Amino acid sequence: MSKVPVSFEWLSGCSGCELSVVDMHEKLLRILDAVEIVRLPILADVKDYPKATLGIITGGLRTEHDVHCAHEMRKSCDLILAFGICAVYGGPQGSGYAHTLRELEDAAYRKNPTTVTNLVPDQGVPKLLEEGVRPIDSEISVDMYLPGCPPHPYYVFEALSAVVGGREPEFGNENVCFRCDRKMSHSDVATLRRVHEGPMDRQTCFLSQGILCMGSASLDRCLAPCPTRGAPCTGCAGPSENVILEPNRDIRTEIADRMSRMTKIPRNDIMREIELRSKTYYAYAMASPVFRQKPTFLLRKWIQPEGGAR
């Protein structure tokens, strides 16, 4: 069988997705037997865009150069896989959506506590997109999506094996709770508390304990390491299928409904807390139209000083 040519491109991201490919460990060799990597800037010295069957793009669109590279990949590849939260939803740097470009530049260059200069780089560097980070499908058509920050090597292996083998991947669109072994239970907890406040029970659902956990509104592309190891889910693989597909469902309504039924915390308190800290709870996917197109998504308003966030 001839090897499938695969091309990688890395836009605005952190390299964690590339490492998730390497972290297939021994299984990586099985993938390498079936594919020919024709481009991989982090590991090899090929700098143009060779033709490939599968193009894997990690990272979101931050600069005009990123936009150019995305189009080069689309032109040179038959199939495009958006790999990782940044390519699919914009990723954590997409949280810049909450601010103007000027504010982001100020924090790093003009009003930074240890920076003595007052200039923003503008020579020989690609222009930053004024509107902030965008997912890659805002610019090019995408054939397949694999969110995750990064996607767990388990999903990477299954996704790549499926694409190379010309079949559908054998995993569904469950949320993180599907993999979590904590027990949901009704409780008399009446107020929300934060993860550092007071001891937590290791076997009980965080929501039952009054602690916000994004698991029930987030897609599982991670095998649920956070709740398994004592930390609430932060939603780093993006929203669950329910939130994506239903215009009237949102992270905050999903969690507020569930949590208010399991505890004595009023639904509105939960809604308000998530809105106040929406930069945290929507940190990985706020740059995506999945949220921006929801008529009830008012993040920029929620975080205004009069909204109480700061």
Added chain:
Amino acid sequence: MTRTIEINPVTRIEGHAKVHIEVADDGKVEAAYMHVLEYRGFEKIVEGMQVELMPTLTSRICGTCPHAHHLVSSKTLDRVFSVQPPRAAVMLRELLNCGSYLHSHGVHFFALAGPDLLLGLDAPAAKRNIMGLLEAAPELATKALRLRSIGQKIAEIVGGRGTHPITCVAGGMSSPITAEQHNTLKRLTTEALELTKVALAAGKDALAKNEALLNILPLPVYNMGTVKDGNLDLFDGAIRVQRSDGAVALEFDAADYAKHIFEEALPYSYSKQVFVKDPGGEPAAYRVGPLARINCADAIDTPLANAELQEFKSKWGKPCKLTVLNHLARLIEMMYVAEKAVALVADDEIASPEVRTQPTAKPRSAIAHVEAPRGVLIHDYTVDGDGIVQKANFIVATQQNISSINASVKAAARQFWGKPDDELLNGIEFAIRCYDPCLSCSTHQIGRMPLDVTITRSGRVERRVSRS
């Protein structure tokens, strides 16, 4: 009259960059520098977020050393909540750091820079990579990949995930390790130590065969690294600043970083550069990372690595100025963390269920540091009484090396000037890779490093060199 060369993209580094070279009429390289093309904006992004969630969010600054960001962030939280983690938690965090080094240094030496040294700068571009190395030296390459895998597996067991770990929290760890995991860690760390011996021997051998390469990039600059009682420490201690003549200029706690270092933005790069204020003189450029740390440390508290360190110092000077020896320093550090990891898991307390001290104090602003694989990493959080981040500042390793990287790029451009384009390109990239620059980190601020060299004469672009 000058001309400019541009390398775009620089490959086999973690991030995106291009290089600019200005050449005078007589062919002399006048200026050379690297443009860092990416900017992400984390200082602003974290404003308004709950400080206790910083360890998982800030690890996203870098996918290669997320563990370092995760660790320094949790150390900062300990200070925010005035809480001392139990001993077992500190041991687990240190073990996570050891795994991180084996992984990160492993990726760099064998997959990114190793092909240059083990296959030669004149090897064909299509083969000068890890795949080429697997063909040319399969046994060594397989062992090297195994060593990196072990590092990441240790990180996954302790940190909950390999990339972007999640277990470090204010006051310790969110979960202990099980007896079964403890046994696995014993097996993995023992195997890692044996593999670091093989790696170090292979690295020394490759460097000896490339004697001519070693001397091409000397750079007399200040060094910065963390020491505890003079010993190398990659997790905690005082930040030592050493002058280029080897004298110690100062030692300080991370909390005082703003008194001692300052940043300057550059018009042509999204990465800022950093300088240290020498109390006895002018502000100075300095290096961080393996060579700087090895230079700053008087000794290492594990026997095998210490023997290597002392041999290194007697052979290459105190301090060693040869940029290329960053690669050897990296291998010595891998041996050190493997020895350290073996010692940590040999102590049964590491599997204690007591891994968290419950925070009770009111949050306050705090600063902490850790030695990331690429150098000193500082997180600084300003919080309000509710523990909401009002401001954040990050000093990351690679940005502290930017001025030295530029000096080395210029030296390499002069060294390889007149050679065929491919050798010139790779010579410059070789210089950059000595620093193992991680541009996702240094540009946590906003934006990206594949190499494009532009050559200008009188400000006019004369030609561009990139591989096709």
